[in-house]
Amino acid sequence: METKTAFLQIFGDSPMLKVMDFLIVNEDFDYSMTDIASQSGVGYSTLKLFWKKLEESKIVKQTRTVGKAKMHRLNSENPVIKKFRDFYWETTRQAVHGEIKEKKLMVA
Numbered sequence: 001m002e003t004k005t006a007f008l009q010i011f012g013d014s015p016m017l018k019v020m021d022f023l024i025v026n027e028d029f030d031y032s033m034t035d036i037a038s039q040s041g042v043g044y045s046t047l048k049l050f051w052k053k054l055e056e057s058k059i060v061k062q063t064r065t066v067g068k069a070k071m072h073r074l075n076s077e078n079p080v081i082k083k084f085r086d087f088y089w090e091t092t093r094q095a096v097h098g099e100i101k102e103k104k105l106m107v108a
Contacts, residue, residue, distance in 0.1 A: 006095035007088055015042040016050055023060065023074040024088050030063040030071040 004013060008021055022040035033051060037044040054060045061075040075081055 006092045010091060010095065015040075015046045018042050019047065019050075019054075020059075020084070021088075024085055027074045027076065027085075030073040032066075032069040032071055034069070036072065 005021055005025065008017060011017060018040045019036060019042055022036060026039070031039065033047060034044060036042075037047040040047075051060075055062075057080075058075050058078050059081060060072045062070050063073050064071045074085075076085075
């Protein structure tokens with residue numbers, strides 16, 4: 001069974017959000033489009049439908065080429081991504097804080 005992050009539980013799990021979720025959680029590494037699709041749970045053909053928009057918006061950037069595979073990662077220099085990352089992690093923090101509070105109330 002696939003476990004959804006707090007962010008996806010709150011905002012839904014559309015293909016675009018699944019990809020963004022994966023790229024933020026794994027922002028220290030670069031991935032091929034094939035890996036991004038499989039690791040985020042999105043079909044490769046679905047990823048191709050909006051990938052060009054992510055590149056044109058400078059949300060993702062190509063980092064290197066390994067053989068025939070072009071490797072990509074989240075563009076951490078993009079001001080929109082900086083804000084989105086802050087929003088993502090604050091959403092996660094609030095959700096986890098709420099769960100801990102709930103569990104404490106159940107135990108008490």
